[in-house]
Amino acid sequence: MNPKTTPAALQAQVSGSSFYAGMRVLPKAEREAMYAVYAFCRAVDDIADDQQGDRTSRHTALDAWRHDIDALYAGQEPGRAELVAEAVRHFQLDRADFHAVIDGMAMDVVDDVRWPDFATLDLYCDRVASAVGRLSVKIFGMEDADGVKLAHHLGRALQFTNILRDIDEDAAIGRVYLAREHLEQAGVDLSSPAAVAADPRLDRPARDLAALAHEHYAAAHAILKRRPKGHLIAPRLMGAVYEKILTRMEEVGWGPPRRRIKVNKAALLFTVARLWLLR
Template sequence: MNHIDLILLKSGDSKSIVARSRSNFSSSFLFLPKEKREALRRVYAFFRVIDDVVDEEANPIRKRELLESWKQELENTYRGIPIVPLLKELKQTIDRFSIPKEFFLLLIKGCEMDITKNRYANFSELYEYCYHVASVVGLVCMRIFEYQSATSDKTAINLGIALQLTNILRDVGSDMDKGRIYLPQDEMKQCEISENDLINKTNNIHFESLFNLQYERAKSYYNKARGELTSDSSGKLLAAKIMATVYETILDKIKRLHYPVLHQRVGLNLFQKFFILTRIFFNSSFL
């Protein structure tokens, strides 16, 4: 067994992977039935380990090797012969909810983009990236929620874009430290912001204009997804409502604090998250 295989085996099971993560994603699962909660945990854990390959491995060649190994193990999983503990768990979810292999491959493709691309000329380019790393997650979640309508996939795509745009705005500073700038280059030029301004965290009066553009775009995608999230009376989109509210609250907080994203990562404390969770749960319970 080669070194790459050993790393995959050592990735751990879904519980340990999620426990190591500090994401708002898992808090949205709390009110779901056990079967769906476990399914989402397994899916999130897979997405997490793929993302970690790109973020934690320094050598680009090694990153590609590891991603190829995960692709091969994914193929094994769909053939019914998974080896890695996480994929053995994921196989149960794939079979139960009929999740297409293509969704997982698209996510890996999105993470591969982070190896070769660290600048985006315009929003069209950025949209493609957001679709691969976030909207695809939403499409998988819709299968697990067992929610289907004429517009459910479009809602999943729009919400994924909104969440990823929120992440991008929140993480401007930390992404820049990794050599990545996800802010569209044409909008930086329009707002008279140079890369050096970002790198040096220069006190440029035009920053707020640039960040306002990102804020308004993210809000527009939340608004596009909101109709179906609000009108759902089945309760199947409860976790999606929680996720959308948590991240949109973070987005609004960033704006309210006048975009301190070059110097800090804005988040919510436990009380704020608990308030959101309980409010949405009880509102949904009395529909």
């Protein structure tokens, strides 16, 4: 086994992330599968965000991942995709979802995403977030009908929240993930990512996206409230924690200068304990 794909090595990659608490409450097999999926996502995300590499080399690196994923499903030598091999075998994960994640990262490589129309933004979120959710709900043991819907809604909700939290960091690398329609309606200056981030009118389009995020959180909560089959503490936790972050951002607004809202570790541990007791 590649030492980088052992459970301990994968856990080390995940331990610094905000998703770690949600993963560690899972049973061993599910937990290690989620570590592997997260490590895959981190690997391809690092390629997309590599500010030192040129676009051609980053495309080549993503294509290499596609090749390795295809080799894994064809029963050939999987190369770096070995890290998800056990998860794929154990939980029958869909190759299309791995490809979707890679395709989402490729959208950032083709050209830095800047104020896309909402349809393109939604496609991006489906690929980089809801596709990860579709892999996750299989690991959680959910049935397809509820699992796919939960992945759709919770994936969008979490990604919209991340977009709203990372406005300044994204603008610093030449990206703006807010929808063109919302920005234009507010009269925001679209001359550059820096101009968007500095525009005092940015609060309105940010709140437009926040409202959509709340709709997706509500839909996800409705699914989880029905108590469908599966290990549901992890998605419950992510929804609860990130919706609180969204609410805190709404309280302070998105007008510049902004301060980044962080996960409160004490509150996170309290939420984990509460969800565990109420499961």
